[in-house]
Amino acid sequence: MSSSSTSISSLLSPFQLGSLTLRNRIAVSPMCEYSAVDGVPNDWHLVHLGSRAVGGAGLVMTEASAVSAEGRISLGDAGIWNDAQAAAWQRIASFIRGQGAAAGIQLAHAGRKASTDVPWHGGKPLAADAGAWTPLAPSAIAFDQYAMPKALDDAGIQKVIADFAASARRARAAGFELIEIHAAHGYLLHEFLSPLSNRRDDEYGGSLENRARLLRAVVEAVRKEWPMPRPLSVRVSATDWVPGGWDIDECVELARWLKRDGVDLIDVSSGGNVPHVKIPLAPGYQVPFAARIRREADIATGAVGLITASQQAQEILDRGDADLVFFARELLRDPYFPRRAAKELGLEIKPPDQYLRAW
Incomplete structure (x- = not known):
């Protein structure tokens, strides 16, 4: 593990992850913006992500960026399956790094949850005349009322693997410093992990x-x-929240394997693979999963989920439950949350030179 479980540092202390030193332990969680055109990020992404870097976060993660056109959730998804997208990301990654934050990208494939409209238009499956495509999945099992997916054959599986590799190559050329593989929230890689969505009888189904x-x-x-x-991270859903589904016991074992495979961090979320599940939402409700994976798999973890306050985040570190704290909606409400947190903890994050007059 990259940090000692017996010496937990401040929320504002540096953290070493592979070759990368983060200036603090506040991470911007990947949050879809549904604002790209043909997968190409634009000025919205520059300002959205750049403002969180100026705001003082240690790690700024992009939204889920599709590794193929068919791997998008919606037509508004960002991607990194071609060189035009990578070139647009290069500008954004450079700005993030220039503000002292680390630039990370999440590589994703939506699987059977692909081909939907953007949330503010209802988020429903696209109609044929609106650009719909056939989603891909481990098995031909639809998610709720979504389109019936096509089960991947061996050639399709090999294409998915190659698409992730090609996207990683482009991410490196674009100047990103951390890659996260999205294996959570009911998207393709999570669908393969869960026995509820994976009913295959070949070497990709059955046993863990x-x-x-x-x-x-x-x-x-x-x-x-x-x-x-x-540094390489994997985001997981620790549980499907239903009996017979993917659960924390299997997730711990997976984390042990992933550590041996060269993964540095497990970013621990939950749910997303089964519709209409009752999840016991409460502040920090997913933190115990991050704590158990950290303890039992001996790998660095990131905690996420209704974490909104500096003291709450500091207590997560104090208990040794995680090494990084990922903030999502709180950073949508306040891009400068890290600076506010520093003040509340009696510390300070150096402001950009352009803002020094205010400090």
């Missing part, structure tokens, strides 16, 4: 080892394009 095979193959392929000690 088989259901984890695709994710581990993706990690291996990404590592060839993103060699150690460049």
